[in-house]
Structures are given as C-alpha cells and as structure tokens.
Amino acid sequence: MAQTKDLKVLFQQRRDQAFKALEDRKQEIYTFIPKVKILDQEIKKMGLKIAMAALKNPNDAQTEMKFIEEEIKMLKREKFILLTEHNIPQDYLQVDFICKTCEDTGFLKDGSPCHCYKQELIKRSYTFSNITDVLDRENFSTFDLSVFSDVYDDGLQKSPRDHMRIVLDRALAFTAHFKDKTNDNLLFFGATGLGKTFLCNCIAKELLDNGYTVVYQTAFRIIDTISNYRFTNPKTEDLKAEYDLLITTDLLIIDDLGTEMINSFTNTELFNLINGRLLQDKKTIISTNFTPSQISELYSERISSRLFGHYEFLPFSGQDLRWEV
Ligand SMILES: [Zn+2]
Structure with a gap:
C-alpha cells in the first residue's frame, strides 16, 4: 500500500x-540520413550561441539574437525538407509521451x-482488477438488445426490449453529454x-x-474505505488519496447500494458523499436492487x-438474463 510512491516511480x-525511445529513433535517423545529425548539431550550437548572447548586454544582444534565430529557422527548414523527402513524419523526432x-x-x-495520474491511482486504490478484460x-x-424479450408481459405497456x-x-446520452450537461445523475434499480x-x-x-476518471465500487467497499479513513490516525498519504478520489473522480459508480450495513454512521457518510459530489457538480451513477419505496424506507430523509431530487431513476425490468451473479 504505497501507491503514491509507486506512482512517482511509474511516471x-x-x-x-x-x-530513451526518442534517442533510439534519432540514432536510427542519423544512420539513415547522416546529414540530419549535422543539422541537429548545428541547431544545438546555435542554441548555445543564443544563450551566450542573452548573457551579454541586452541592447547589443538583440540584433545578434535575431540573426541566430533566423539561422536556426533555416537549419530547421532544411531538416524538415530532408525528413519529408525520406517520408519520415515530423513527429518522429519528437518525444512521444x-x-x-x-x-x-x-x-x-x-x-x-x-x-x-488520478486514473492510475484509482486502478491501484480500488483494485480495478481485471476490469479491462470485463470492459x-x-x-x-457489445450491448445486445435482442437478448431482451420482445414479448409484452401482462400489464406492461412495453416489451422488455422496448x-x-x-x-x-x-x-x-449520459456519456455523450458528460462534459457539458451539469447535475446529471442516474439511479438504476431492478432485480x-x-x-x-x-x-x-x-x-x-x-x-x-x-x-475521464471513473471509480467503480460496491457500496460495501466504499463504506469500508470511508470507515478506514475516518478511524485510522494518523492518516497516511494513501488513505487520504483513496478517500479524496471518491469525491473528486469525474464519475463515481456506486454499485449494489444496499449491500453495505445501513446504520447512522453509514447514512451520514453516504449522505456526505452523495451531497459532496452534488455540490461539486460531479456525476454519480448508483445501481441497486431496492425499489424506490424501499430506498425511502431504509435511508435517511x-x-x-x-436521490429523488437529483437522480433520474431508471427501472430495469424483464427476465433474469443471468448476466449478473
Ligand atoms: Zn497526464
């Protein structure tokens, strides 16, 4: 658990x-077109000259610097032409971050x-384990509407597929307007x-x-993280980073609301989390097996x-597709 330290090393x-990769590409080009190496050396020399000129009396230096800059421009143009003639893209000799x-x-x-950086921290802190495989x-x-029945169930106005x-x-629409639409939160409910x-x-x-940064965790795990943070003293840098991510991540997905213990502590913390994100205009998605009436019974007012004021409730209905275990 030394994520922040690990990340410094990683970056x-x-x-x-x-x-290093840029250096390798450079050497490759130098062997291929030796003239580029000579031009690079010239450009470097000119760069040094500019630095030296800048140290002189600024008034005297100005004309000289202008002259050197012109020369650098010409050298670069020559290099540009050489590379283009050999079908080498210009960014080949730039650092590829x-x-x-x-x-x-x-x-x-x-x-x-x-x-x-935040996403790397999330990966480590929230064991976004094998999520890439899942995603x-x-x-x-791969979302296939045809797995939903197109048969109208009794009493329903629409088929599960519709x-x-x-x-x-x-x-x-939620994802397409993620950047510009404010206060857009969803709550998925259903078996x-x-x-x-x-x-x-x-x-x-x-x-x-x-x-965007996404934290995707069960309510159970989120409450666990929060209690850990609240009850550990002194708080480590990692604990603090993990806790902060819950509030600052671009999207928080609280999976399986209702699997956490529901008591006054969790009610307070859950409220702080949901409300804190609303105040900062950070979006949240909640999924739960509870019905809206169960939600209002089980959670604090x-x-x-x-939830009822700031989330759009979307019911999931139909037959169990065995997608979720
Ligand atoms: Zn970055």
Whole structure:
C-alpha cells in the first residue's frame, strides 16, 4: 500500500522511456540520413550561441539574437525538407509521451494531478482488477438488445426490449453529454440479472476511453474505505488519496447500494458523499436492487431527498438474463 510512491516511480519511468525511445529513433535517423545529425548539431550550437548572447548586454544582444534565430529557422527548414523527402513524419523526432496533457509528469502546471495520474491511482486504490478484460467484453458495442424479450408481459405497456432501448438511449446520452450537461445523475434499480452492471460497464468504458476518471465500487467497499479513513490516525498519504478520489473522480459508480450495513454512521457518510459530489457538480451513477419505496424506507430523509431530487431513476425490468451473479 504505497501507491503514491509507486506512482512517482511509474511516471519517472514513463518519462525516461519516452526520452530513451526518442534517442533510439534519432540514432536510427542519423544512420539513415547522416546529414540530419549535422543539422541537429548545428541547431544545438546555435542554441548555445543564443544563450551566450542573452548573457551579454541586452541592447547589443538583440540584433545578434535575431540573426541566430533566423539561422536556426533555416537549419530547421532544411531538416524538415530532408525528413519529408525520406517520408519520415515530423513527429518522429519528437518525444512521444503517453499522456500529452502532462507529458508523463502526472501533474499539471498548477501542481494539481493530471487525469492520467488520478486514473492510475484509482486502478491501484480500488483494485480495478481485471476490469479491462470485463470492459473489452461489456461495452456499448457489445450491448445486445435482442437478448431482451420482445414479448409484452401482462400489464406492461412495453416489451422488455422496448423498455431497455429507452434505458440504453439514456445511458448513451449520459456519456455523450458528460462534459457539458451539469447535475446529471442516474439511479438504476431492478432485480439482479437484468443488465444493470453491464450498462454501468458500458458507461465506464466509454468515459475511460475519453480520458475521464471513473471509480467503480460496491457500496460495501466504499463504506469500508470511508470507515478506514475516518478511524485510522494518523492518516497516511494513501488513505487520504483513496478517500479524496471518491469525491473528486469525474464519475463515481456506486454499485449494489444496499449491500453495505445501513446504520447512522453509514447514512451520514453516504449522505456526505452523495451531497459532496452534488455540490461539486460531479456525476454519480448508483445501481441497486431496492425499489424506490424501499430506498425511502431504509435511508435517511436527507439521502432520499438528494436521490429523488437529483437522480433520474431508471427501472430495469424483464427476465433474469443471468448476466449478473
Ligand atoms: Zn497526464
């Protein structure tokens, strides 16, 4: 449990690798087109000259610097032409960072963590274990409406398939407008085996692919994390980071609401979490086997009012598809 330390090492390695790979590509080009090496050396020399000129009296240096800059431009143009003639893309001789936003430092200019850093932290803190395998299988492109019956059940206005189509469209709209739509939260309810987890996975995958941070945990595990944080003193950097992620992640999916112990402690903490995210305009999806009336019976008035007031309740109905164990 030393995630934050591990991450520092990981990001340093990423940067080292990116620069090493660039160096390898450079050497390859130098062997292939030796003239590029000469040009690079010239450019480097000119760069040094600029640095030297800057140290002189600024008034004298200006003309000289302008002259050197012109020369650098010409050298670069020559290099550009050489590379183009040999069909080598220009970015071949640029550092290829995994994350262009933070250039694999993990942090932005203002010192706040980059989305890639947060996602790595989530992976470690929340054992997003084999989630990538699951997400390869369960995503919007594999979501198959035909597994839902198109037979109208007694008393229902729609077939389960028609009904699921509406839910699916809502989930697609949720992801499509994730960035711009504010205060958009969903609550999936219905018995086990109707595809709630599958749909949560679809949404998680889509947002992860688009660079958002997603924490996907059962209510049980979330409460566990929070109690750990509350009752451990002094708090380690890891504990704090893990707890903060629950509030700051772009999307929090609280799976299986109702599997946690329901008492005054969990009611308070759950309220703080749900309310804290609403106040920060962070989106949340909840899935539960409880019906809306059970929710209002089992949870505090404060929690229910937040859920009923700020979440769109989407029922899952039909036959057990055995998707969920
Ligand atoms: Zn980044």
